[in-house]
Amino acid sequence: MEAEICGCDELKSSMSRRRLLGRTLAVGAGAALTGLVSEGLSTQLAFAAEAYAGDTLVVLSLRGGFDGLSAIAPIGDPDYYKARPGIALPKSQVIAGDGTFGLHPALAPLLPMWSGGNLAAVHAVGQPNPTRSHFAAMEEMERAAAGTSVRSGWLDRMLGMTGSKAPLAGVAMGDAMPARIFSGPSADVSMASVDKFMLAGESAKRPIAAALRKMYADAPPLLAAPALAADAALTANTPLKAVAYTPANGAVYPATELGAALKDVARLIKSNVGLAAAAVDSGDWDMHEGLGTAVKGQRMYDNLYEVSLALAAFAADMGPDGMKNVTLVTISEFGRRVAENGSRGVDHGHGNAMLLMGGGVRGGKVYAAWPTLAPGALADGDLAATTDYRAVIGEILQKRCGFGALDEVFPSIAPSDFGLAAAR
Incomplete structure (x- = not known):
């Protein structure tokens, strides 16, 4: 089977344009107010509680369709090896x-x-x-409200439920473009980095922030709120920029976009600015060809290794005590097909794998209601999804973030009962 034609070149082009525009807007706090884009402002901003006492939730989006069958290989399923004779992970190589x-x-x-x-x-x-x-799946993954008319992003809804007033409670880190996962009424920000977060054109001779503050001082609250939220975020970020950051515990982040983003997330968490939720992206998972075998220099190997280095550095930087109050989860818009194609890659599929990392995670195992990869158990050639990804996150929200019912975040979804996290 040859690799399918799926418009992935359009995806690459779109993401490249997004990165380019992100760099252009990296110093524009107005563009960075993700929660205020096309959604208006909710009164929850003014009447929320002072503090949030749950875990900081870090969401790592693996863009392009992550191949969970390569990362977490079902080595006990004989149909895995039948479907992927050239790229399946040998049992002798797994850890x-x-x-x-x-x-x-x-x-x-x-x-x-x-x-x-x-x-x-x-x-x-x-x-x-x-x-x-890709586009429809990403939109649904970030909206996370299938079958409803809800249009906001689920991290924005989660942030609203925390009741946090902190100006840096929700941050999309590493790209200054507003993230759909944060779209909605809560005041969230996107920043290219902690050190580059400022108003475009701001300087000693051009005090734009001060002018903005004065301009909206007497404006009606609904009109003033976006500008005041921007000013509050800039003010909260200023002390961080004034001090060079050195990762703790000998942590060494890789010189990648993901490494830089996770370092800044750790920086925000340890600075006690009230970060409740952070979104970070990792791209280049759309492997229709050349996925490769499990050796250095092969595409899947190298991508997984870069992500692993960044996550390991983040955990080391936070330290055991810091990780007690952090949960990181990975998501992706879809998995890959079970059978490899004629280009030694895998096309767009369905069922996938998630990683969960944190002090409250009951780790060291793979949780699954495994459907098997037998031909009759597949969903149109794909790994069947037996667990809704929202249910997994829902269990984290209840046990680690202090939430009760999940309907405000994930309508009509019950949390998973895997027992994958300990209650705070």
């Missing part, structure tokens, strides 16, 4: 194997977290009403 699943060797930097019980995986997860369109 942390339990006879049913095994981790890709490129995840070795995370092995201490896995062995220490602070890293876990959930397999056969997916979205309802699956689609193989």
